[in-house]
Amino acid sequence: MLAQQLLNGLVVSGVYALFSLGFTLVFGIQRILNLAHGAIFMTGAMVAFYTVKGGGPLWLGFILAILASGALSVLVEIVCFRRLRKTGDEEFGGIISSIGAGLVITTIAQQVSSTQVLRFPFETFPVVIFKFWGLRVSMLQLFMAGAAIILVLILGYYVYRTAFGRRIRAVTDNEHAAMLMGINPNFVYSQTYFLAGALAGAAGVLVGLAFNSITFLMGEPYLMFAFAIIILGGLGSIPGALLASLVFGMVQTLTIAYLPSGLTDTIIFASLFLILLVRPHGILGKEDAGNLRGRR
Amino acid sequence: MLEVRDLKVSYSGIQALRGVSMNVSSGETVALIGPNGAGKSSLLNTISGIVRPESGSVMFEAGDITGARAWVVTKAGVLQVPEGRKVFGEMTVLENLQVGETALHGRAPTYRLQDVFDVFPILQERREQRAGSLSGGQQQMLVIARALMGGPRLLLLDEPSLGLAPVIISQVFDALAELKAQGLTILLVEQNAHLALTASDRAYVIEQGRIMKSGASMDLAKDPEVTALYLGQE
Numbered sequence: 001m002l003a004q005q006l007l008n009g010l011v012v013s014g015v016y017a018l019f020s021l022g023f024t025l026v027f028g029i030q031r032i033l034n035l036a037h038g039a040i041f042m043t044g045a046m047v048a049f050y051t052v053k054g055g056g057p058l059w060l061g062f063i064l065a066i067l068a069s070g071a072l073s074v075l076v077e078i079v080c081f082r083r084l085r086k087t088g089d090e091e092f093g094g095i096i097s098s099i100g101a102g103l104v105i106t107t108i109a110q111q112v113s114s115t116q117v118l119r120f121p122f123e124t125f126p127v128v129i130f131k132f133w134g135l136r137v138s139m140l141q142l143f144m145a146g147a148a149i150i151l152v153l154i155l156g157y158y159v160y161r162t163a164f165g166r167r168i169r170a171v172t173d174n175e176h177a178a179m180l181m182g183i184n185p186n187f188v189y190s191q192t193y194f195l196a197g198a199l200a201g202a203a204g205v206l207v208g209l210a211f212n213s214i215t216f217l218m219g220e221p222y223l224m225f226a227f228a229i230i231i232l233g234g235l236g237s238i239p240g241a242l243l244a245s246l247v248f249g250m251v252q253t254l255t256i257a258y259l260p261s262g263l264t265d266t267i268i269f270a271s272l273f274l275i276l277l278v279r280p281h282g283i284l285g286k287e288d289a290g291n292l293r294g295r296r
Numbered sequence: 297m298l299e300v301r302d303l304k305v306s307y308s309g310i311q312a313l314r315g316v317s318m319n320v321s322s323g324e325t326v327a328l329i330g331p332n333g334a335g336k337s338s339l340l341n342t343i344s345g346i347v348r349p350e351s352g353s354v355m356f357e358a359g360d361i362t363g364a365r366a367w368v369v370t371k372a373g374v375l376q377v378p379e380g381r382k383v384f385g386e387m388t389v390l391e392n393l394q395v396g397e398t399a400l401h402g403r404a405p406t407y408r409l410q411d412v413f414d415v416f417p418i419l420q421e422r423r424e425q426r427a428g429s430l431s432g433g434q435q436q437m438l439v440i441a442r443a444l445m446g447g448p449r450l451l452l453l454d455e456p457s458l459g460l461a462p463v464i465i466s467q468v469f470d471a472l473a474e475l476k477a478q479g480l481t482i483l484l485v486e487q488n489a490h491l492a493l494t495a496s497d498r499a500y501v502i503e504q505g506r507i508m509k510s511g512a513s514m515d516l517a518k519d520p521e522v523t524a525l526y527l528g529q530e
Contacts, residue, residue: 163397166394166395167398169384173385173387174382174385176378176382177378177384177439180344180346180370180376181375181396181442181446182446
């Protein structure tokens with residue numbers, strides 16, 4: 001039973017990781033909390049749904065969802081944040097402007113979906129259950145876990161092992177010095193937002209498939225959790241977001257399994273407070289993570 | 297090689313440069329000296345595209361780089377080593393150097409990793425170490441080395457001695473002398489006038505946004521006014 005729950009927790013953690021990695025990546029590089037991230041996640045699920053509904057295969061829907069969410073995320077950066085950054089007041093302004101972008105996107109989705117709960121046609125994802133060592137694992141769960149792990153590995157490789165990733169980290173570290181080394185920060189921002197949006201979109205498709213329920217507001221609870229996750233992991237920290245996603249996914253799954261389900265969020269957020277009492281900057285956070293001025 | 301003509305710059309109403317003209321020829325080391333706030337760093341930042349001028353022009357070789365963005369200026373091979381040792385602290389020494397290669401934009405490198413390690417052997421020892429954990433002097437060496445990886449044709453140095461211990465300063469300036477001997481063209485901003493005049497061929501004295509004096513560094517070092525104002529402690 002416990003092993004089964006741990007396995008389920010792992011799948012949930014993977015989805016949280018995909019969602020919050022992009023959130024923390026964007027925060028790391030621009031010190032902006034992109035509150036439209038939940039709407040971008042939802043867009044991924046919608047794009048996949050309409051692709052399948054239109055007769056396309058699921059893999060095509062998955063790819064289109066990733067591309068569309070990435071592109072939408074880039075658009076949000078250009079429209080909402082780029083001009084704002086020149087004023088030097090983007091921390092607060094960015095929050096407001098991204099709330100606005102999120103509202104625009106969710107309202108469009110509400111219109112498109114006629115405020116309906118959308119469901120993938122039956123057997124869009126084949127229902128196959130594997131049983132081994134007394135565990136029950138659906139093919140969908142395996143696919144979710146596999147997709148999350150592969151995407152996280154791709155992100156890790158991109159950020160930590162390629163010249164592009166070094167540029168992202170250089171701009172994150174010191175934009176001024178990065179510009180003097182020939183890096184065009186706007187190009188780096190676009191790449192970062194694309195990655196963030198693409199991962200969120202992928203997470204949206206996985207969640208849409210798992211619960212077979214897609215609504216225009218589906219991103220909001222995830223945004224709330226991602227907030228807690230990146231604070232817990234340490235703002236802007238990729239390994240921190242991974243670790244915190246694992247903690248959150250596990251705690252959530254285990255409390256649902258063993259405790260009255262109404263207590264789940266209470267326990268999660270209470271544990272957030274407890275951890276922050278001991279580690280005010282998050283598990284892997286740096287002391288100056290939220291300090292925009294000190295970085296320039 | 298570098299030709300600055302009648303450059304005027306102001307920030308929020310305060311004029312930092314009031315018509316500065318100067319030039320740097322290939323292979324030279326030129327120093328800009330002057331008091332704090334005289335406009336030395338403004339001049340450097342305008343050349344590298346961090347600050348946009350109100351009027352005037354910056355020509356580099358045949359091209360006009362006036363008001364070009366900082367990353368575009370690097371394409372021409374004009375590379376600034378910013379003040380205050382701005383290493384990418386979370387990245388390793390090696391990764392910092394690899395980021396420097398971005399400034400090549402497809403140009404052929406002039407310094408390869410091994411050449412840079414020959415000038416700064418300590419960086420080879422520390423190559424896998426996080427740049428933020430280096431000492432101040434090592435960080436200064438790293439930012440210079442990082443710029444070298446970008447194939448500089450003109451290296452702009454902003455206050456390389458700032459906040460370093462004398463023994464470290466002389467290490468850094470020994471390295472600069474070595475780079476100069478290898479034929480690198482350098483424009484050096486330095487508050488420590490004695491140091492700047494020793495390390496350079498020619499120098500300009502900037503005060504309140506204007507060039508007050510210029511000439512061979514050896515002559516300026518003997519100039520009574522310069523001696524009184526900037527070399528007083530000597």
